[in-house]
Amino acid sequence: EVQLVESGGGLVKPGGSLRLSCAASGFTFSSYSMNWVRQAPGKGLEWVSSISSSSSYIYYADSVKGRFTISRDNAKNSLYLQMNSLRAEDTAVYYCARWTVGATQEGFDYWGQGTLVTVSS
Amino acid sequence: SYELTQPPSVSVSPGQTARITCSGDALPKQYAYWYQQKPGQAPVLVIYKDSERPSGIPERFSGSSSGTTVTLTISGVQAEDEADYYCQSADSSGTLVFGGGTKLTVL
Numbered sequence: 001e002v003q004l005v006e007s008g009g010g011l012v013k014p015g016g017s018l019r020l021s022c023a024a025s026g027f028t029f030s031s032y033s034m035n036w037v038r039q040a041p042g043k044g045l046e047w048v049s050s051i052s053s054s055s056s057y058i059y060y061a062d063s064v065k066g067r068f069t070i071s072r073d074n075a076k077n078s079l080y081l082q083m084n085s086l087r088a089e090d091t092a093v094y095y096c097a098r099w100t101v102g103a104t105q106e107g108f109d110y111w112g113q114g115t116l117v118t119v120s121s
Numbered sequence: 122s123y124e125l126t127q128p129p130s131v132s133v134s135p136g137q138t139a140r141i142t143c144s145g146d147a148l149p150k151q152y153a154y155w156y157q158q159k160p161g162q163a164p165v166l167v168i169y170k171d172s173e174r175p176s177g178i179p180e181r182f183s184g185s186s187s188g189t190t191v192t193l194t195i196s197g198v199q200a201e202d203e204a205d206y207y208c209q210s211a212d213s214s215g216t217l218v219f220g221g222g223t224k225l226t227v228l
Binding site for chain 2: 059095
């Protein structure tokens with residue numbers, strides 16, 4: 001069974017830092033690109049960042065570019081998001097999501113349960 | 122930055138057909154994907170590559186594309202289909218984007 005379990009969320013002051021983790025199991029983690037998607041309270045989904053299977057390709061939304069860093073450790077089946085210079089508008093539930101490419105399915109096919117990040121003084 | 126535009130809300134009676142649109146300049150060149158999200162839950166992929174349905178998704182869900190607009194159609198809407206629906210695509214640089222979401226209300 002595919003599982004994605006996020007951790008590391010919490011309350012942080014503006015300007016502070018936080019590191020999110022996503023532990024993956026039930027599939028060959030090193031074969032998939034992975035993403036972070038966030039959702040502010042009562043708002044829609046916002047794609048944050050993606051990283052290819054071998055970390056060769058990394059992309060960021062303009063809203064987090066220069067402040068957030070995505071990384072992965074395929075040996076530990078883990079995805080990370082280092083968040084620096086946090087702002088109130090970064091307050092959201094952060095989801096780890098797997099991107100699948102294939103003949104029978106493509107898209108964000110598995111999501112974690114999310115971890116809440118609150119940026120407030 | 123690239124944007125996908127969805128109507129904020131759509132309302133239909135049970136058994137009727139719901140159509141949710143998503144507009145974006147790059148949609149003629151990039152596939153669209155649709156996700157269903159119910160309160161307190163993670164999103165679920167319901168349509169991929171404009172019109173393909175993942176296994177396990179009911180046949181009443183379908184997708185289509187015409188020019189800069191893609192459409193999610195739910196035929197014979199059921200009460201359990203009440204949810205937020207999001208389209209998602211990519212721009213030419215590889216960055217991904219979600220539409221603003223559409224709240225489907227089953228009257």
